[in-house]
Amino acid sequence: MVEVQVTETIDCPADRVLEFVMDPRAYAAVDRKIGAIDWVRRAGDVTEFRFGSKLPGIPGPAVKVVSRMTRTSDERVDVRLPPIPANRLANLVSEFSASWVCVASGERTAVTRTVRCGFKGPAKWFAEPVLRRTLRPDVEDEMRQAKAALESSGETR
Known part of the structure; x- marks a missing residue:
């Protein structure tokens, strides 16, 4: 299992951060793991x-998956892959979960992004070492881009 956790402070309210997260078309602009x-x-x-899901450093075409994001509170969004049949390939090959947790302080929000990926069978021996090198820089870049997008959008306050 590979787990990456990155925290970034963003100059906007938590609600705006979580609404951005819950809009996959908008969020795809800052997350290279989200393809078409x-x-x-x-x-x-x-x-x-x-x-089309593409994990950093893993060769091959994007794999079509269905993602379910649930806003569980005013501070949190959790992500899971729904079970078969929506994700037949993804559920047979890997385990995945992610979250965004916001801690607001006035108009600033500390956002912690967590991504967990675990692989089964032979894929584990290839994919997990690659993700141990590539996932953290990818999530760090994602959070920097999310900060820039939210702070420059004019909708941050």
Whole structure:
């Protein structure tokens, strides 16, 4: 299992951060792991979307997966892959979870982004060592870009 956790302080309210996260088309602009999006469905605090997933450093084409993001509070969004049949390949090959946790202080928000990836079978011996080198810099870049996008959007306050 590979786990990466990165914290970035962003000059905007937590609610704005979490709404940005819950919009996969907007968030894809800052997250290279999100490829072409086929569809998005949002119902209240749950967003599901199908996209081409590409993990940093792992060769090959993007793998189509469905992601389910759930806003569990005013401070948190959790991400899981729904079970088979929506994610037949992803569920057979890997385990995945992610989250954004916000701690607000006035108009500033400390955002902690966590990504966990675990692989089963032979893929584990190849993919996990690669992700141990490539996932942290990728998530750090994602958070820098999210900060820049939110702080320059004019909608931060």
